[in-house]
Amino acid sequence: MKIEEKIYRKLLEVPSGHVTTYGDLAKAVNLKNGQRVVGQIMKKNPFPVIVPCHRVVKSDGTIGGYAYGSERKKHMLSKEGLKINNDKISDFKKNLFRF
């Protein structure tokens, strides 16, 4: 199975209102330092509607990038119940989903 498929699968396990990080997601699919790959895959995301790529943030809790604009990403996250402070998630660790 391709690495990207695993990533999508894992990402789908993240419930609304929760987020994960690029690094954690990478580890979840057996990639030690695959953070960049995850980002790459998200960007190339063939199922943008199915896969909630906006629930993936950086390890420090900042929003990070988004193929359709980080603003959109922030908005969606806040709509899911997350509190965003400027570009960071206030209670990020609290809402962080662990596999």
Add this chain to the structure above:
DNA sequence: CGTAGGGCGAAGC
């Protein structure tokens, strides 16, 4: 098949 690059990360200044 080789090279560049990425929605990052951790360490260094």
Add this chain to the structure above:
DNA sequence: TGCTTCGCCCTAC
């Protein structure tokens, strides 16, 4: 505490 640099793995070209 905030910015810069280097490194990492995988995919796409």
